[in-house]
Amino acid sequence: MAEGLRERKKRQTRQYISDVATGLFLERGFDAVTIAEIAEAADVSVNTVYNYFPAKEDLFFDRSKGVVDRLSRFVRARRAGESAALAVLRELREEVESVSPKVGLIDGYERFMKVVHGSPSLQARLWYMQREQYEDLEATLREETGAADGDPMPALMAGQINWVHQTLMTTIAQEMIAGRKPAVVSREALVLLDEMEELLSERVLNYGVRAAG
Amino acid sequence: MAEGLRERKKRQTRQYISDVATGLFLERGFDAVTIAEIAEAADVSVNTVYNYFPAKEDLFFDRSKGVVDRLSRFVRARRAGESAALAVLRELREEVESVSPKVGLIDGYERFMKVVHGSPSLQARLWYMQREQYEDLEATLREETGAADGDPMPALMAGQINWVHQTLMTTIAQEMIAGRKPAVVSREALVLLDEMEELLSERVLNYGVRAAG
DNA sequence: TGAAATTTTGGGGACATTGCAATTTTTCAC
DNA sequence: GTGAAAAATTGCAATGTCCCCAAAATTTCA
Numbered sequence: 001m002a003e004g005l006r007e008r009k010k011r012q013t014r015q016y017i018s019d020v021a022t023g024l025f026l027e028r029g030f031d032a033v034t035i036a037e038i039a040e041a042a043d044v045s046v047n048t049v050y051n052y053f054p055a056k057e058d059l060f061f062d063r064s065k066g067v068v069d070r071l072s073r074f075v076r077a078r079r080a081g082e083s084a085a086l087a088v089l090r091e092l093r094e095e096v097e098s099v100s101p102k103v104g105l106i107d108g109y110e111r112f113m114k115v116v117h118g119s120p121s122l123q124a125r126l127w128y129m130q131r132e133q134y135e136d137l138e139a140t141l142r143e144e145t146g147a148a149d150g151d152p153m154p155a156l157m158a159g160q161i162n163w164v165h166q167t168l169m170t171t172i173a174q175e176m177i178a179g180r181k182p183a184v185v186s187r188e189a190l191v192l193l194d195e196m197e198e199l200l201s202e203r204v205l206n207y208g209v210r211a212a213g
Numbered sequence: 214m215a216e217g218l219r220e221r222k223k224r225q226t227r228q229y230i231s232d233v234a235t236g237l238f239l240e241r242g243f244d245a246v247t248i249a250e251i252a253e254a255a256d257v258s259v260n261t262v263y264n265y266f267p268a269k270e271d272l273f274f275d276r277s278k279g280v281v282d283r284l285s286r287f288v289r290a291r292r293a294g295e296s297a298a299l300a301v302l303r304e305l306r307e308e309v310e311s312v313s314p315k316v317g318l319i320d321g322y323e324r325f326m327k328v329v330h331g332s333p334s335l336q337a338r339l340w341y342m343q344r345e346q347y348e349d350l351e352a353t354l355r356e357e358t359g360a361a362d363g364d365p366m367p368a369l370m371a372g373q374i375n376w377v378h379q380t381l382m383t384t385i386a387q388e389m390i391a392g393r394k395p396a397v398v399s400r401e402a403l404v405l406l407d408e409m410e411e412l413l414s415e416r417v418l419n420y421g422v423r424a425a426g
Numbered sequence: 427t428g429a430a431a432t433t434t435t436g437g438g439g440a441c442a443t444t445g446c447a448a449t450t451t452t453t454c455a456c
Numbered sequence: 457g458t459g460a461a462a463a464a465t466t467g468c469a470a471t472g473t474c475c476c477c478a479a480a481a482t483t484t485c486a
Contacts (some may be wrong), residue, residue, distance in 0.1 A: 006432075006483055013433095042326050045435050050474070055246060116460065124337035131340070152384070152405060156412060157321060159376050170363070201414040219452055221465075247441060258466045259443095269442070340459095 008091045014052045017042045026111055030060060030119035046118040059123040060115070067134045071165060072140040074111035084141060088161050089197055092168060096189045103189070105182040113173045127213065134162045145208050157207045164196050227265045230255045234272040239324050243273060243332035270338040273328070281345045282373045284378060285353040288421065297354060297421035302410055305381060309402045316402070318395040326386045347375045355370050358421050369418045377409050 017095040023035045035056060039046045053059050071088060078087030079115070099105045104113070116122045119177070138158035147154050171192055175185040199207075217270060220230045233255040237246045252259045266272050270329075284301060291300030305316070316324070329335045351371035354360070361369050384405055388398040 004484075010433080035474090036472080046474095047436080048434055051434075054474090056473070113480090114311055120341075121337075124334075124340070125343070127337065127340045128333075152408060154378065155384075156409060158410065159380050163372050163376050167369065171368075195365060196369065199373065199414055199416055203412055217453075222452090223464080248443090249441080260467080261465055263443070267443095342476075 011136070013044070013048070017044065017049055017052060018062040024130060025060055025115055025179075029170075030056075030115055030122050034059045057121055057209060059210075060122060061125060061129070064129070067113050067129065069090065069136050070142075071133055071161060073138040075137065075140055075144060078210050081212045082210055083206050084144070084157065085161050085164070085200060088164065088192060091124060092165065093190065093193055095170075095197060096186055099186045100162050104169065105186055105189075107182065110176040113177055118175070124175075133165075133212050134158055138187065139159060139210060151153070155206070160200060164200075167196060168192060171187075219230065226257065230257065230262055230265060231272055231275040233276050235275070240274055243269075243328055243335050269324055270275040270334055273335060274338060274342070277342065280342065280347050282353075283313070284346055284374060287355055288350065288357060288374075291421075291423050293423050293426045295423055296419050297357070297370065298374050298413060300378070301377065302406060305378065306406055309381075309399050312395050312399045317382065317389060318399055318402075320395065322395075323392070324385075326390055330390065343375075343379060346378075347371055350374060354421060366420070370417060373390065373413060373417045377406075377413075380409060381405060400406040 019040065021033070021038045024041065026037060035046055035049055039049050042049070048122065049059075053062070061062075062209055074088045074091040077091075078084060082090075094170045095103045096105065101109070116126055137153050137156075141154035141158055142151075145154065168189060172185055175188060176182070230251065234246070234251045237251060237254065239335055245390070248259055250261050251272065255262070266275070266393075267388075287301045287304040289295045290304075291297060308316045309318065314322070329339055348371075351367050353372055354367035355364075358367065381402060385398055385402055390400060393401075
């Protein structure tokens with residue numbers, strides 16, 4: 001059985017509110033738009049907005065859901081004989097090379113990031129999500145390598161991998177905000193990834209190698 | 214001429230408000246204390262509180278001022294023949310070894326961090342300060358090495374050094390919160406620093422070496 | 427079709443933060 | 457010392473986020 005009318009309407013309402021809000025935010029900035037305005041524009045009550053979104057920031061980052069385990073997924077999907085760091089590097093290269101929106105390589109991303117840049121609370125939320133990603137990765141590494149409880153390696157390795165990802169995303173954001181085209185930024189980002197890989201030590205590059213075959 | 218009565222009173226008032234606030238925060242948590250309560254306890258008006266502190270978080274982190282250029286200072290003070298990363302590692306080791314409050318090795322730090330842990334806005338503020346530290350370090354590295362404008366190395370190196378510092382501070386905070394004694398945490402932290410140094414690549418360990426004598 | 431479950435809404439309120447004007451305190455020239 | 461100028465403190469009102477609760481509207485399902 002699929003889903004009833006109620007579920008469908010709920011999803012639609014939620015989506016609609018999110019869309020309306022995002023539109024307003026992109027147009028006028030995060031702080032300049034009030035929840036009351038969003039509610040009115042979406043033709044619902046303020047309470048309904050809060051019914052779907054715990055906080056104002058959630059309205060903006062609604063589409064960025066399911067990014068928490070991004071790095072973890074890369075690691076879990078690493079190939080036989082491949083280390084955690086190299087798997088992440090490979091996946092990131094693929095996304096950068098294919099000029100994927102997943103790494104912000106798309107027209108309009110600059111608009112998005114400018115809004116974030118202009119609001120402390122959005123930046124805070126972004127950092128929070130990045131922190132979550134890091135912690136998720138640490139847990140995954142601990143799990144995948146079967147490291148003991150007191151072993152600091154998973155945390156350290158997660159930190160190094162996180163550095164790669166963070167630096168990549170920050171750089172892309174900066175370049176996009178600077179007005180560069182996705183294709184151009186893609187090429188620069190590939191160079192950056194090469195440089196970062198060269199800065200990683202052998203021990204990092206070899207951590208969490210999946211048993212061959 | 215030193216300072217007039219006015220300046221002195223201002224500083225006293227500011228300090229008193231901050232002290233009263235910190236006391237309340239440590240006692241009952243950040244969110245559970247209102248600005249109005251602080252104002253009343255400090256026997257001033259709410260507006261006076263806002264006169265000295267732009268936001269509630271500033272009341273809590275008032276003592277943590279001047280930490281922005283912590284890493285930068287370490288780098289600038291590096292010795293002849295010493296690299297940026299090694300200078301930071303050395304300074305951190307010294308502080309950890311001497312069980313210094315500067316790295317959180319002091320009874321009561323656990324209390325402080327628990328409050329931070331319990332409040333999203335305080336965490337956000339902490340991340341913001343860490344971000345500032347990173348950016349400050351990048352600028353310093355760029356300056357000290359005379360790197361070209363498009364050169365990504367200062368940013369990458371700042372990232373690596375920042376990883377060391379961040380990981381150290383986070384670990385110390387966790388251990389302190391877990392109830393360990395400063396002396397014990399100090400010993401663990403020294404081991405951690407060794408492990409991190411071993412994970413840094415030669416290129417990182419050799420970046421920004423100050424010309425010998 | 428009507429009761430139960432769920433969603434939406436209205437109203438009230440706590441609290442951070444800001445702006446403005448009135449009031450008090452401190453400074454400083456005379 | 458005294459009084460005006462400068463600065464600090466205060467009170468008051470308002471905005472905006474977010475929470476809680478109870479009433480009203482909508483949807484589900486026996």
